Amino acid sequence: MALSFDSDFLKKLEYLHVVSKKAFAGQARADRLAPKRGRGLEFADTRGYSPGDDFRHIDWKAYKRLGRLLLRLFDEEQDLPIYLFIDASRSMEAAEKFDQARRLAAALCYIGLAHLDRVTIMPFDETVREERSAGQGKGRIFRVFEQLEQMKTGGRTNLAESFKLFAARGRRQGLAVIISDFLDPGGYESALKVLQARGHDVYVVQMASEADRDPGALGDVKFVDTETEVVRDVEVTPALAAAYTKAWEEHTEALARFCGRYNIGYVRADVERSVEEIILQTFRQGRFVA
Amino acid sequence: MSFGAMAGWQAWGLLALTAGVLTWLFYMKIRAPRVRVPSLLLWAKVLDADREVTLWERIRKTVSWIIIMITGVVLMLALTRPAPGVVAAGGGRRLIVIDSSWSMGAQMPSGGTRWARAIAQARTLIAASAGDEVALATTADGLIEGPTTDSVLLEASLDRIAPAGGEGGDWPQLADVSVVHFITDGTIPRSTADLVASGARVNVDPVYEAASNVAITAFETHAGGAPDQQAEAYLELANYSATAQPVRLVVTRGTASVADTSIDLAPGEAVRQIVPLGVSGDARVRARISARDNALAIDDEAVAWISGAESLAVTVVSDAPGFLQVLFERTPSVKPTFVATADYARPRTGPEHVLIFDHWVPAEAPVKPALFVSPPTGGWVGTPVTEKSPMWTTALAHPVLRGVDPSTVTLERARAVQSEAWTPVARSATGTPLVSVAETAEHRRVMLGFGFSEAESNIALQPAFPVLLINSLEWLARPSMGEQVRPGVVSLDAVVSRLTSPDGKLVDVTRFGDAHLARITMPGLYLAEGGGMRSALAVNVGDPQVSNIGRTSLAQAQLAGAATTASNAPWWPVLIAIAFVLGLVEWWTWHRRITV
Numbered sequence: 001m002a003l004s005f006d007s008d009f010l011k012k013l014e015y016l017h018v019v020s021k022k023a024f025a026g027q028a029r030a031d032r033l034a035p036k037r038g039r040g041l042e043f044a045d046t047r048g049y050s051p052g053d054d055f056r057h058i059d060w061k062a063y064k065r066l067g068r069l070l071l072r073l074f075d076e077e078q079d080l081p082i083y084l085f086i087d088a089s090r091s092m093e094a095a096e097k098f099d100q101a102r103r104l105a106a107a108l109c110y111i112g113l114a115h116l117d118r119v120t121i122m123p124f125d126e127t128v129r130e131e132r133s134a135g136q137g138k139g140r141i142f143r144v145f146e147q148l149e150q151m152k153t154g155g156r157t158n159l160a161e162s163f164k165l166f167a168a169r170g171r172r173q174g175l176a177v178i179i180s181d182f183l184d185p186g187g188y189e190s191a192l193k194v195l196q197a198r199g200h201d202v203y204v205v206q207m208a209s210e211a212d213r214d215p216g217a218l219g220d221v222k223f224v225d226t227e228t229e230v231v232r233d234v235e236v237t238p239a240l241a242a243a244y245t246k247a248w249e250e251h252t253e254a255l256a257r258f259c260g261r262y263n264i265g266y267v268r269a270d271v272e273r274s275v276e277e278i279i280l281q282t283f284r285q286g287r288f289v290a
Numbered sequence: 291m292s293f294g295a296m297a298g299w300q301a302w303g304l305l306a307l308t309a310g311v312l313t314w315l316f317y318m319k320i321r322a323p324r325v326r327v328p329s330l331l332l333w334a335k336v337l338d339a340d341r342e343v344t345l346w347e348r349i350r351k352t353v354s355w356i357i358i359m360i361t362g363v364v365l366m367l368a369l370t371r372p373a374p375g376v377v378a379a380g381g382g383r384r385l386i387v388i389d390s391s392w393s394m395g396a397q398m399p400s401g402g403t404r405w406a407r408a409i410a411q412a413r414t415l416i417a418a419s420a421g422d423e424v425a426l427a428t429t430a431d432g433l434i435e436g437p438t439t440d441s442v443l444l445e446a447s448l449d450r451i452a453p454a455g456g457e458g459g460d461w462p463q464l465a466d467v468s469v470v471h472f473i474t475d476g477t478i479p480r481s482t483a484d485l486v487a488s489g490a491r492v493n494v495d496p497v498y499e500a501a502s503n504v505a506i507t508a509f510e511t512h513a514g515g516a517p518d519q520q521a522e523a524y525l526e527l528a529n530y531s532a533t534a535q536p537v538r539l540v541v542t543r544g545t546a547s548v549a550d551t552s553i554d555l556a557p558g559e560a561v562r563q564i565v566p567l568g569v570s571g572d573a574r575v576r577a578r579i580s581a582r583d584n585a586l587a588i589d590d591e592a593v594a595w596i597s598g599a600e601s602l603a604v605t606v607v608s609d610a611p612g613f614l615q616v617l618f619e620r621t622p623s624v625k626p627t628f629v630a631t632a633d634y635a636r637p638r639t640g641p642e643h644v645l646i647f648d649h650w651v652p653a654e655a656p657v658k659p660a661l662f663v664s665p666p667t668g669g670w671v672g673t674p675v676t677e678k679s680p681m682w683t684t685a686l687a688h689p690v691l692r693g694v695d696p697s698t699v700t701l702e703r704a705r706a707v708q709s710e711a712w713t714p715v716a717r718s719a720t721g722t723p724l725v726s727v728a729e730t731a732e733h734r735r736v737m738l739g740f741g742f743s744e745a746e747s748n749i750a751l752q753p754a755f756p757v758l759l760i761n762s763l764e765w766l767a768r769p770s771m772g773e774q775v776r777p778g779v780v781s782l783d784a785v786v787s788r789l790t791s792p793d794g795k796l797v798d799v800t801r802f803g804d805a806h807l808a809r810i811t812m813p814g815l816y817l818a819e820g821g822g823m824r825s826a827l828a829v830n831v832g833d834p835q836v837s838n839i840g841r842t843s844l845a846q847a848q849l850a851g852a853a854t855t856a857s858n859a860p861w862w863p864v865l866i867a868i869a870f871v872l873g874l875v876e877w878w879t880w881h882r883r884i885t886v
Binding site for chain 1: 336
């Protein structure tokens, strides 16, 4: 799959930035407000001078007027660590879910890079396969495209194992975006909780398609699990098909409810919709980008 | 129920086999398609959950199986061509006789014709007689198919036949017939006593339904006797209806219309009309009627030929034509040409219809019809025979002698010839041929054994003279001109070798012994040719017996059964329709995912 966006869409993306509910300390100067005072351009406050402070920041005009040494403080603007988790398990093969997930990841990457955020792309299945930082600046987007294009599906979904491994590495806190269909037999609850417990601001993007909702066949059918290759003979009746659709909707609603309860951002990205529509409408409505 | 396409046991066997095969196919485990799904996670949840199974879900498969079974069985049943009603199984030979009289072409008030209903009834009988030998016959054509068990053959024969008259004909003869089905409207009464006497059981299947009709029941023409006298057409119109109605009559002579009038006819009234046809014109006369209540079309038109409307070209080869010249000058229908015997030496290619050789015969026999008057010598003509003062005593019934009164004729001497080629139709007391005729496939000839001069006879001064001469010329040139015949087998003159129907098609002429027979199946003017002569046959259908289609000889009890018979339509179209509807239901329920 070749990743590319037209220039109009890219221009629109440049005006957006990823919204984080928390302020995180970054590593480099950027245009995102950090929690601590620092060497930014924006004046923030003053405080009394203490030995060891940089005397270049002493407010001499205030000393002349008040007769005591005051130190000028400025807002620190740093980058935001964004961790893009892309589900690369085989369940994402169906109905171009993986392709759509990569397009969304590319768009989010471009938004982050445009605002000098530090974006790290992490495909996962049973574990996090690799971890590659895109760097800073939108000029890096082509490397990101290349990296995403080379990404392949394989293996089973194991959210919990993947995120535990990630958490164990002691990353800086940041924005964790998980793009997945969340069809994990082991469940998604503990995995999301792990990320949140580590102080990350977690966003969930559920990939969905009509093929997931509709059984697609009636009568005697052999269903083959794409990930496990397990075969199950099912006589799909209209009632059973309806029950399946209902189960899928319940699965989606449960995910949304869970995210709401734990203050996790949630958006649903349907494969049938365009990336532009999802980014500019769904993500903005979900206050994921602004 | 019986089956037209096969024997009963075969049909039931086929149905059982169909049901078995369909059941086997329905419940046969087919290889389920493999469908790859992202995860069985949700399917496992659905399948492992206790779900309430509705009544429909429990029976839907059985319902689907029943629909498929019925669809298949009904389709197969249609193939077996089932028929309603049970025909007594006799295992014998059946004869289906369809009344093909013209009245069967009558349009019925309920729609369709009696003939169409008869054909449908015959099909039902054929279908119901599966396994038995069936023969098919009509009253006009006799046996036309069978006996055979091949219903397809019989049905194909039904497609070929049409009303063709045959009133009063014999019953078709077929040995070992156990049941005879006679399909008729009863308009022309026919006794079935002969059939019953042969041991067969006779079932009369009525196809009668009262209908109104208007017909030309008689039509003839008569040429004017004198040159300035008009020809006339005599016709009879009848209204076989319960109500009075106007009838439009159109009479044409050739292409010229000679009458176009409307006549009010009371119920059951028959009127006779004389229509003047003019002094001269075409010999073909056609009358046509039209009316509101008119169920039978075949008797709405009648044709006739004005005998004498076309002049006869006669060449008289004589050195002293005398009385012949006087006679022909006064006969408008004859155009004579007089030729001296010496001039006849050249081969003749003239347009004459008849040659008259007066007291002379050519060296070679003429190829055209010829009248020999007192031939002088033998040669090719035959051995000469003479007799003085012969007494005309014996005369056969022959067209040449029609209207000739021999008692007024006194013969002074007779000079004739004797030969096997000649057939005497009038003789003297001693057996001398006085009038002889010769008729072969190539020619016709008449020989008079006496002359017309006073020294030979007094006939030239008697009424018998023009009668005998004109009779002879008519018989020689156009013996059957204007003859009225009815459709059916017609006996033609022996010289007729070619018969042309009104639509220009040749009709087969069959020689049967001395007779030439042709089967005429449609009314109109037919042209018969051969041996240098031409004939016109006017074939009409109209007749009070045929055209009065509002009556029947069938008993009321038989007529009551007609309604039942009419409803005995074949089942297979209904079965096909049922199968179609069931297929539609199954398709719809499948499409709606109801019976999947």
